[in-house]
Amino acid sequence: MMRFKQCKTLLTTVCLVALSCGASAQNKTVAIGYQAPLSGENAQYGTVFRNSATLAVDEFNKSGRLPGVTIQLKFEDSKSDAKEGVNIARKFSDDASIVGVIGDFNSTVSMAAGQVYAQTKVPQLSQTASHPDYVKISEYQFRNINTQAYEGPLIAKWAFDSGAKKVAVIAIQNDWGQSAAGNFVQGFKALGGTVTDTEFFNPGTRDFRSILTKMARSQPDAIFVGAFYEDGSAFLQQKVQMGLKQPVFATSSLYEKKLLELAGPAANGVYLTSTFVVESTEPHVAAFVKNYEARYNGKPQQFAAQAYDATNIMLNAIVAAGGANATRAKVRDALAATKDFPGVTGTTSFDPATREPIKLLSKLQVQDGKFVSVK
Amino acid sequence: MRRLISISILLLAVLLVLPGILSAVGGGYWFRVTTTIGVFSILTMSANLITGTTGLMSLGHAGFYGIGAYTTALLATKLHWPFFLTLPVAGVVTAVFGILLALPTMRLIGIYFAVATLGLGEIIHVTLLNWVDFTRGPMGISAIPGISLDGLFSASDITHYYAVAIIALLAALVLGRLTHSYYGNALRAVREDDQCAASMGLNVVGLKIQSFAFACFFAGVAGGLWAHTTGYISPGDFRFSESILILAMMVVGGLGSIPGAVLGAVILLGLPEVLRPIGDYRMIVVGAVMFFSILFLPRGLLGETSVLSVVRRQFGLAWDKTLNLGWRQ
Numbered sequence: 001m002m003r004f005k006q007c008k009t010l011l012t013t014v015c016l017v018a019l020s021c022g023a024s025a026q027n028k029t030v031a032i033g034y035q036a037p038l039s040g041e042n043a044q045y046g047t048v049f050r051n052s053a054t055l056a057v058d059e060f061n062k063s064g065r066l067p068g069v070t071i072q073l074k075f076e077d078s079k080s081d082a083k084e085g086v087n088i089a090r091k092f093s094d095d096a097s098i099v100g101v102i103g104d105f106n107s108t109v110s111m112a113a114g115q116v117y118a119q120t121k122v123p124q125l126s127q128t129a130s131h132p133d134y135v136k137i138s139e140y141q142f143r144n145i146n147t148q149a150y151e152g153p154l155i156a157k158w159a160f161d162s163g164a165k166k167v168a169v170i171a172i173q174n175d176w177g178q179s180a181a182g183n184f185v186q187g188f189k190a191l192g193g194t195v196t197d198t199e200f201f202n203p204g205t206r207d208f209r210s211i212l213t214k215m216a217r218s219q220p221d222a223i224f225v226g227a228f229y230e231d232g233s234a235f236l237q238q239k240v241q242m243g244l245k246q247p248v249f250a251t252s253s254l255y256e257k258k259l260l261e262l263a264g265p266a267a268n269g270v271y272l273t274s275t276f277v278v279e280s281t282e283p284h285v286a287a288f289v290k291n292y293e294a295r296y297n298g299k300p301q302q303f304a305a306q307a308y309d310a311t312n313i314m315l316n317a318i319v320a321a322g323g324a325n326a327t328r329a330k331v332r333d334a335l336a337a338t339k340d341f342p343g344v345t346g347t348t349s350f351d352p353a354t355r356e357p358i359k360l361l362s363k364l365q366v367q368d369g370k371f372v373s374v375k
Numbered sequence: 376m377r378r379l380i381s382i383s384i385l386l387l388a389v390l391l392v393l394p395g396i397l398s399a400v401g402g403g404y405w406f407r408v409t410t411t412i413g414v415f416s417i418l419t420m421s422a423n424l425i426t427g428t429t430g431l432m433s434l435g436h437a438g439f440y441g442i443g444a445y446t447t448a449l450l451a452t453k454l455h456w457p458f459f460l461t462l463p464v465a466g467v468v469t470a471v472f473g474i475l476l477a478l479p480t481m482r483l484i485g486i487y488f489a490v491a492t493l494g495l496g497e498i499i500h501v502t503l504l505n506w507v508d509f510t511r512g513p514m515g516i517s518a519i520p521g522i523s524l525d526g527l528f529s530a531s532d533i534t535h536y537y538a539v540a541i542i543a544l545l546a547a548l549v550l551g552r553l554t555h556s557y558y559g560n561a562l563r564a565v566r567e568d569d570q571c572a573a574s575m576g577l578n579v580v581g582l583k584i585q586s587f588a589f590a591c592f593f594a595g596v597a598g599g600l601w602a603h604t605t606g607y608i609s610p611g612d613f614r615f616s617e618s619i620l621i622l623a624m625m626v627v628g629g630l631g632s633i634p635g636a637v638l639g640a641v642i643l644l645g646l647p648e649v650l651r652p653i654g655d656y657r658m659i660v661v662g663a664v665m666f667f668s669i670l671f672l673p674r675g676l677l678g679e680t681s682v683l684s685v686v687r688r689q690f691g692l693a694w695d696k697t698l699n700l701g702w703r704q
Contacts, residue, residue: 039658076651079658082612083411086605087648090407090532108609111517115606120403133517173504174513175609202501 031072033092035103040079049307056311066323085109089116107131123332127310144310152183164222168215171226173200180226225250233262240266273361275345276305309343381689406532413539419624419636421593427631429586430566432489435496441613443469443598448516462599469595503610515609535604629675632682
């Protein structure tokens with residue numbers, strides 16, 4: 001035991017010496033760790049995150065906002081597996097050059113990794129984790145996505161104001177779907193509406209006919225869908241096949257070009273919210289879309305924008321924390337102080353007490369196979 | 376004498392040399408990886424008793440691992456039980472579930488048993504996922520306390536390493552005694568030809584249930600260790616793919632061999648971590664290693680027969696000198 005302690009002191013001294021040497025050197029490297037599913041079943045999201053984050057960091061390094069400092073991104077593949085996520089969290093925590101971490105993709109892995117970051121005091125900013133308990137792990141957890149506690153009641157009000165008094169709810173059976181359905185139902189009931197059915201489908205389900213039959217029987221005025229585009233498009237197609245005419249309200253998770261490709265005409269008429277609108281004419285959004293498209297041959301979608309903003313929020317925090325002299329604690333404080341950050345997914349602030357993000361949502365509708373902004 | 380030396384070398388390696396090397400190469404990360412390997416070693420050794428020694432291909436082991444993890448997590452977060460109570464209770468609860476769930480499948484053999492256990496694993500996973508009031512469903516259980524004892528040690532990488540290492544050694548001891556004995560021979564007889572074994576007077580169904588119960592006990596303890604060392608569990612950690620991972624570890628290491636089970640866990644969890652620098656190609660390399668090891672060493676890297684003789688010689692198992700009972704090499 002004694003030997004280990006001595007080793008530790010020695011290691012710390014070496015690190016300190018290395019750090020002080022580094023600070024005096026001309027070009028210092030500050031690293032951001034990025035853990036995401038680069039392989040496995042969620043690889044399509046991880047790849048998009050890597051693209052966006054690389055774009056953001058390259059732009060930052062070229063901009064010269066931190067003279068003499070190069071920001072380096074260190075990617076690790078978590079395969080959306082909690083085992084790997086925790087290992088990566090340890091790896092990043094051991095890496096003294098890393099002052100902040102972005103990721104992971106889904107809440108399960110982000111939560112498991114978060115337990116480690118809370119212990120090792122590394123600020124963690126997830127671009128997508130929407131688990132209600134995620135930011136409650138410790139004061140080191142942040143996220144750049146509206147939770148359903150904010151989005152659900154907003155969609156409920158939208159549906160209610162459009163004339164729907166009875167809704168049926170369908171959502172995916174995972175942490176996100178649970179809170180999407182729960183918050184929508186709560187919001188809708190608070191307005192005086194009734195919820196006819198609340199159905200959950202297990203991830204990977206492709207046949208929604210039994211749920212649709214059940215829904216049709218209770219004759220709702222509208223249907224709320226809490227799903228991602230793979231399941232969402234199958235649901236929309238089968239809804240049309242079954243002859244259900246009710247309008248569909250959905251969360252921002254359906255704002256994906258793939259939804260339009262997979263569902264085809266069945267997607268027309270769907271109402272949904274989004275924080276990021278690729279067709280936006282705002283100069284900073286248009287510039288991001290143009291740069292992304294030029295580099296990766298494809299328009300960025302919601303998750304790409306989410307990761308781009310998360311990276312830029314982290315970079316801002318590193319600048320605020322002193323650039324070359326940034327430490328993990330300082331970066332955490334700077335993240336917590338993020339206010340009115342002009343991101344491509346809307347102006348973002350972190351609530352200083354709860355660390356929950358506050359973002360404005362735009363309303364969209366699918367018309368003739370396109371997402372169109374509506375009032 | 377030889378036995379004493381072998382045991383001390385093993386203990387020295389696991390309890391002193393390995394942690395020494397790990398802290399020398401830089402602490403946290405490798406301790407974490409080794410802890411995960413330790414948990415999966417226990418899982419694979421336990422599954423090995425069912426699949427390797429008794430010859431029943433179980434595809435539902437992740438489900439039992441999940442029951443253990445959830446029992447521990449619920450006891451630790453709701454009733455604030457310490458780890459020395461949660462772990463054994465998780466083992467017993469899992470063993471009871473194992474027996475109850477396995478009873479109807481005991482007359483099945485071969486592929487039928489495999490598919491039945493696949494169903495069991497899925498039932499457990501879907502129950503954990505959908506029984507929201509009790510398991511919190513997909514939200515998972517967070518803030519599970521680590522392994523600590525007031526006044527003696529607190530939760531840290533090293534504590535978790537030692538907890539997992541000591542329990543893995545105990546599991547190896549118990550499972551080793553079970554397989555390297557007359558009892559183990561009876562299990563192997565059931566594997567080779569259950570009708571023949573029954574005609575020799577062995578209670579085939581009884582033996583199968585017992586091996587299932589022992590294996591589920593350790594799967595439950597492994598689940599408990601996973602819950603305590605990670606602090607957060609959700610049903611996603613106990614999917615069918617984990618059962619397949621355990622099966623792959625067993626087959627790569629060597630069906631029916633306990634050191635093989637450990638080696639399988641080391642390779643299939645250690646290799647992806649070692650290969651992180653090569654990025655996107657790492658899982659291809661892991662797949663290739665699995666493919667070629669099965670192709671060239673179909674009995675596993677540490678096959679059953681060779682390991683049996685080595686273990687018997689080195690640890691003096693299956694031979695009692697005082698009673699002059701057992702068999703010699």
